[in-house]
Amino acid sequence: MDTFFISHGSPTLSIDDSLPARHFLKSWQQKIFTEKPKSILVISGHWETNEPSVNVISGLNDVIYDFYGFPKPMYELKYPAPGAPELAMRVKELLVDAGFKNVKEDKARGLDHGAWVPLMLMYPEANIPVCQLSVQTNENGTYHYNMGKALAPLREEGVLIIGSGSATHNLRALRLAADDGSAIPWAQDFDTWLKESLVNGTEPVRGLVTESNGLTV
Incomplete structure (x- = not known):
């Protein structure tokens, strides 16, 4: 399964x-x-x-x-x-x-x-x-x-x-995002890091990764 x-x-x-x-x-x-x-x-x-x-x-x-x-x-x-x-x-x-x-x-x-x-x-x-x-x-x-x-x-x-x-969650930032639907840079950065970590088998996060715009991940 x-x-x-x-x-x-x-x-x-x-x-x-x-x-x-x-x-x-x-x-x-x-x-x-x-x-x-x-x-x-x-x-x-x-x-x-x-x-x-x-x-x-x-x-x-x-x-x-x-x-x-x-x-x-x-x-x-x-x-x-x-x-x-x-x-x-x-x-x-x-x-x-x-x-x-x-x-x-x-x-x-x-x-x-x-x-x-x-x-x-x-x-x-x-x-x-x-x-x-x-x-x-x-x-x-x-x-x-x-x-x-x-x-x-x-x-x-x-x-x-x-x-x-x-992967990230900040509704306040989402409401202030660009009208063209593009991802907020810090969210895109984290999403890229997450994908590469999963694909490459990187060790799990040991602590908080980042804190930005009211979001902690």
């Missing part, structure tokens, strides 16, 4: 058919990844906690409308995917065994838009159990790299692991 990072873009991805990413995600099962996973683990940039947390949901996942000021139809969308409590406990087991001692269980939290927006396009049937794992923004790249290593056995257990977010 492969592992993917998806830039989920704006929440309007859920309704705006003019966005190319929307069509890419809707073609997921036919063109990108034809194998049906047993369950899905999403690590979203929109769930930040001090300690690793998994949502342990026995029934259907609720959706969290964690965005503001968008068109009303977006707040009426649903993605009733079943929870994945067994996967959640397996994630906790792997992390604890790898040295992440304080792994929390959240039995109430639903799926944030970093999870349900792309999944509603990728797997509209909402018939695959989904679990979320939080990120710790007070920790560095090495910490999360080691978290990924701990979760690697899930790939052999039929679990599709999806990282969902953006």
